[in-house]
Amino acid sequence: MAKKGLLIVVSGFSGAGKGTLIRKLTEQHDHYVLSVSMTTRAPRAGEQDGREYFFSDVPRFTEMIDQNGFLEHAVYGGNHYGTPRAFVEEQLNAGKDVLLEIEVQGALQVKGRFPEALLIYVVTPSVEELRRRLEGRGTESKEVIEKRLKRAVDESDALEAYEYIVVNDDVTRCAEEIHGIVQGARCATARNKSFIEETRKALHEAFDH
Amino acid sequence: MAKKGLLIVVSGFSGAGKGTLIRKLTEQHDHYVLSVSMTTRAPRAGEQDGREYFFSDVPRFTEMIDQNGFLEHAVYGGNHYGTPRAFVEEQLNAGKDVLLEIEVQGALQVKGRFPEALLIYVVTPSVEELRRRLEGRGTESKEVIEKRLKRAVDESDALEAYEYIVVNDDVTRCAEEIHGIVQGARCATARNKSFIEETRKALHEAFDH
Numbered sequence: 001m002a003k004k005g006l007l008i009v010v011s012g013f014s015g016a017g018k019g020t021l022i023r024k025l026t027e028q029h030d031h032y033v034l035s036v037s038m039t040t041r042a043p044r045a046g047e048q049d050g051r052e053y054f055f056s057d058v059p060r061f062t063e064m065i066d067q068n069g070f071l072e073h074a075v076y077g078g079n080h081y082g083t084p085r086a087f088v089e090e091q092l093n094a095g096k097d098v099l100l101e102i103e104v105q106g107a108l109q110v111k112g113r114f115p116e117a118l119l120i121y122v123v124t125p126s127v128e129e130l131r132r133r134l135e136g137r138g139t140e141s142k143e144v145i146e147k148r149l150k151r152a153v154d155e156s157d158a159l160e161a162y163e164y165i166v167v168n169d170d171v172t173r174c175a176e177e178i179h180g181i182v183q184g185a186r187c188a189t190a191r192n193k194s195f196i197e198e199t200r201k202a203l204h205e206a207f208d209h
Numbered sequence: 210m211a212k213k214g215l216l217i218v219v220s221g222f223s224g225a226g227k228g229t230l231i232r233k234l235t236e237q238h239d240h241y242v243l244s245v246s247m248t249t250r251a252p253r254a255g256e257q258d259g260r261e262y263f264f265s266d267v268p269r270f271t272e273m274i275d276q277n278g279f280l281e282h283a284v285y286g287g288n289h290y291g292t293p294r295a296f297v298e299e300q301l302n303a304g305k306d307v308l309l310e311i312e313v314q315g316a317l318q319v320k321g322r323f324p325e326a327l328l329i330y331v332v333t334p335s336v337e338e339l340r341r342r343l344e345g346r347g348t349e350s351k352e353v354i355e356k357r358l359k360r361a362v363d364e365s366d367a368l369e370a371y372e373y374i375v376v377n378d379d380v381t382r383c384a385e386e387i388h389g390i391v392q393g394a395r396c397a398t399a400r401n402k403s404f405i406e407e408t409r410k411a412l413h414e415a416f417d418h
Contacts, residue, residue: 121398127411149416156409164396165405177396184393187373187386189330196374200365202336207358 005031005092006182006191007114009100009107012122013155014148015133017168021122022099024175033096035088038064041079054084072102072109083110097182104158111161118185120178121162125169214240214301215391215400216323218309218316221331222364223357224342226377230331231308233384242305244297247273250288263293281311281318292319306391313367320370327394329387330371334378 012018026032038054040061049055056064061080065073073082083100091098100110110117124130130152134145159165164181168174189196221227235241247263249270258264265273270289274282282291292309300307309319319326333339339361343354368374373390377383398405 120396123408127408127415131415146416149412153412153416156405156412159405159409160398162398164393165398165401166396177392180389181393181396183386184373184390187375187390189369189371189374192374196365196368199332199336200368203362203365206336206340207355207362 003095005094005096005098006185007088007092007098007100007110007117008182009102009110009117009119010122010178011102011104011107011119011155011162012168013124013130013152015130016122016124017133017171017174018101018122020171021168021175021178022101024171025099025178028175029179031095031097033091033098035083035091035098035100037081037102038070038084039079039081041077041081056080071100071113072106074103074105074109076103081106104155104161108158108161116191118164118182119162120164120166120181121159122166122168122174125167212304214303214305214307215394216297216301216307216309216319216326217391218311218319218326218328219331219387220311220313220316220328220364220371221377222333222339222361224339225331225333226342226380226383227310227331229380230377230384230387231310233380234308234387237384238388240304240306242300242307244292244300244307244309246290246311247279247293248288248290250286250290265289280309280322281315283312283314283318285312290315313364313370317367317370325400327373327391328371329373329375329390330368331375331377331383334376 010018010022022034026034036050036052036054038056038061040056040058043049043053043055047053058080061082064070064082064084069085070082071085071088073080075081083102083106088098088100102110107119111119124133131149134140134148140148163185166174166177166181185191219227219231231243235243245259245261245263247265247270249265249267252258252262252264256262267289270291273279273291273293278294279291280294280297282289284290292311292315297307297309311319316328320328333342340358343349343357349357372394375383375386375390394400
């Protein structure tokens with residue numbers, strides 16, 4: 001069966017708790033690693049280069065685009081964001097499951113280039129809960145909150161592009177659910193084409209006589 | 210999310226241990242129930258009506274076919290085999306996950322009628338191991354063994370019709386793997402269309418203003 005790691009894309013409503021879920025997974029199972037995105041936006045207080053993001057200037061970022069150095073990249077609020085390709089490929093080849101927390105737009109780019117990528121979408125238990133969580137942070141302006149809600153509406157139209165949808169009603173339960181999805185996905189026939197081909201060949205060789 | 214149970218079709222090489230795996234699942238998790246097939250073949254020593262099979266005569270069987278009483282049915286070795294529909298539907302509506310152990314031909318019939326059915330194929334770790342297990346039973350003639358091996362070759366051509374493939378190298382491990390697949394499948398967007406539709410509608414109603 002597949003020995004390479006899985007590329008796992010986690011998207012979801014802003015405020016659905018994607019970051020917490022991903023942290024939980026990497027803490028509880030050591031075959032998960034987190035891909036760190038690169039951005040041209042300025043670091044915020046407390047952010048550390050290589051932890052929240054790799055911080056880059058625009059010329060270096062666009063040079064990496066030209067060199068096909070990103071799995072996906074996009075512009076949000078006037079800043080570039082991208083997933084450096086080399087780290088992801090190294091980790092997958094080492095058998096690690098790589099978690100990407102990215103937006104729908106980037107997720108679709110990744111799926112186009114890595115058809116075997118596993119796309120999971122995280123939602124809150126309800127729309128009211130989504131609003132409550134966004135407002136509950138207390139760190140964002142009313143305008144930012146409305147913008148995020150609006151984005152949730154837009155994104156919900158792309159939900160079927162994801163193979164799996166999980167409801168984050170409880171972080172521990174939901175992280176285990178994602179873990180189960182990953183375990184199951186490893187057995188998907190669509191991700192085991194060469195194993196199936198080998199089995200078929202061995203059977204034919206052994207018994208077609 | 211989906212509250213109805215899942216219909217789980219387990220097929221696989223003869224000798225791959227499907228029966229043992231299914232028994233293990235029903236023993237360890239009480240949301241699994243086993244569908245018992247109906248057949249027109251005579252009971253063997255030790256077989257009990259309603260446990261291994263429901264035993265039927267041909268007229269009653271064909272009457273049930275006419276009344277659309279089977280999810281799938283087929284003829285093997287001159288005998289009818291079929292999955293009674295009523296039991297499966299009752300259990301699914303009660304939220305139980307129903308396990309069907311059937312051949313490829315029946316599995317494809319089920320998938321045609323229940324597109325949300327989950328199809329899992331069980332293989333042995335290797336072709337040599339398949340031969341060893343079939344011969345190891347010691348209960349079958351050389352002719353029967355060769356026939357089963359031949360069927361494995363034929364069936365391997367239909368493997369891609371299954372969503373998942375599992376290697377039964379260890380019954381406990383493999384049963385847990387199937388359990389993980391079922392848990393994951395419950396979150397598949399393809400099996401949660403109405404949940405997604407409702408979420409989308411609620412978002413649009415709340416924020417399109």
